[in-house]
Amino acid sequence: MTEGEPKAQGPRRPEMRVRPTAPIVPPSNVSGNALMLVIAIMAFLACLTFGAVSMVRATAASWQSQISREVTIQIKPDDALDMEQALKDARDLALTFAGTRDGTIVDRAATARLLEPWLGEGLNLDELPVPRLVIVTIDEQNPPDFAAMRQALAGKIPQAFLDDHRTWVDRLVAMARTTALIGTGVLVLVFSAMVLTVVFATRGALSGNRHIVEVLHFVGAEAGFVASEFQKHFLKISLKGSFAGGFLAALCFAVAGFWQGRSIATPESDQATALFGTFSMGLTGYLGIAATMVVIALLTTLTARFTVMRTIYEIDLIRSDPSRTDQLPDS
Known part of the structure; x- marks a missing residue:
């Protein structure tokens, strides 16, 4: 073999292939x-x-x-009572207490809708002694003094009753x-x-x-x-x-x-x-x-x-x- 002549390559060995390993726990035996x-x-x-x-x-x-964030003022009807003015006075009085946020007077139409499931449609509230409501939103973290509010309402409007929903809560x-x-x-x-x-x-x-x-x-x-x-x-x-x-x-x-x-x-x-x-x-x-x-x-x-x-x-x-x-x- 002269110098510079490429060397003759011998027979190549076959490549060794790694056989894939099967799982130790045969799934066919332990199907589960x-x-x-x-x-x-x-x-x-x-x-x-x-x-x-x-x-x-x-x-x-x-x-x-939802129950804890509201209190209700109920005013019973009376012949000598101006209901609309009493509702406004009760709302304004409640909002003077610290811890109250807003007050809403439930109008006559909304009151009638509340009674429809029991008394039916077409109610005439003037013929029934139905209390009117004022819903007062309060601060849950800093609620007002309900005892003082109840006493103030009773002194100004004897027909008013404060329901703080404590029993329901x-x-x-x-x-x-x-x-x-x-x-x-x-x-x-x-x-x-x-x-x-x-x-x-x-x-x-x-x-x-x-x-x-x-x-x-x-x-x-x-x-x-x-x-x-x-x-x-x-x-x-x-x-x-x-x-x-x-x-x-x-x-x-x-x-x-x-x-x-x-x-x-x-x-x-x-x-x-x-x-x-x-x-x-x-x-x-x-x-x-x-x-x-x-x-x-x-x-x-x-x-x-x-x-x-x-x-x-x-x-x-x-x-x-x-x-x-x-x-x-x-x-």
Whole structure:
């Protein structure tokens, strides 16, 4: 071979290809379809209950705020009383107190509309001893002295009566607390049932695949490695199930809110609003649903890890006891 002549290239070696690794836990053996369905159902119930409790609390707080920000002055009719002048005097007197913001006289037409559900249409208020109303808006953070206002009204207009709605507010607060307590109790029961169901379903799915854990442990895999492989598998299952259940619960509230928004001023919507308030949970409710989904996924993952570690401990316990070696699988 002369200098400068290119060297002859020998036969090229075939390129080595890395064979793709299969998952340690075969999905075909540990499908987890039943577990995924159980997680989806329990996540739906838990998120639905959490959303309902959040909605009830928000509605009760809204009602309480609306009632607390107003007081009512009722003036009973009297033959010697100029009703229109008495209404103006009562409003002006109430606005002299610190903590009041505005006063509105309920006119005759509005009073008649308030009585229509009970007395029908076409009312003649001159023929009925119907009290007239003055609605006074107050500062919730700095309310006026109701006792002094009541005394001043009684001295100037004997037919006037101040209703600060304290009785209604106390009853509403008690009802809201009771409803929230009952809802929280239901949420605790649903979540407890979900915990037990997920635990037993996860253990059942793992008990049917104990041989996989035994084989991996016998070939030298550490307990932490085996547990992490099962964790990954069950984390995927739990995320799919919890996302499906949580998404369905959030969709139910969104559809209910959309229906309520589209059917405003209809009898069905008015009745639903009067009983349940608005079907809007707000950002807090949806964040709570997302947090519930995460808790379910973590619960399932930790249960899988605990079960695998316990299974490996039982295998090691059997191997260390010669009298129990017959319980080991044939190699």
